[in-house]
Amino acid sequence: MHLTHGLELFPDQSVTQMLFKEVKNAAELRQCAVEGKIKGALINPTMLVNPFQVLVAANKAVNSQTIGKMKTRSLYSEIIFNLSPTNNISEAFKRFGSSDGDGSVLVVLVHDKDEPQLLSDIRARVSGRQVPAEEVSSLTDHAKIKKLYKITPQEEKCGTLLDSVVCRMATKDVM
DSSP states (O other), X not given: OXXXXXXXXXXXEEEEEEEEESOSOHHHHHHHHHHTSSOSEEEXXXXXXXXXXXXXXXXXHHHHHHTTOOSSSSHHHHHHHHHSSSSOHHHHHHHHBOXXXXXXXXXXXXXXXXXXXXXHHHHHHXXXXXXXXXXXXXXXXXXXXXXXXXXXXXXXXXXXXXXXXXHHHHHTTTO
């Protein structure tokens, strides 16, 4: 049900993604995340094309944390920020962070490979149905994503939407 990947550049770290549908307590979850009771990023899955997009954002966040160059206050807010094509932090939270009325949420955890994962704690807090994280693409709002990332029809002809999105995420710091 969950998806866990090791980070190639940081072999001692792993990223776990958990997708929930029919979430009834999104406001409570968001408040828990703000208070630090949930050690994870709560992401709006409609703005995601593929779980790989989250891995790219998490990898950038762990790298920024390691070299002391984070633009936000925590690793999890840095993941949300890295999903955005712009450098506006509050805009990134509006677009990619979970909102009080959301019916679905993707929870992203970064943890040591040896560390016991707190998946049962997350499952206990979420009032919703867990589905395989790979199903995130079934919730994608393609029109919103194309508009936000300014994907052109010509660009879609020579690559996938995921290619375009990841390219923009990866290069936003250098543009």
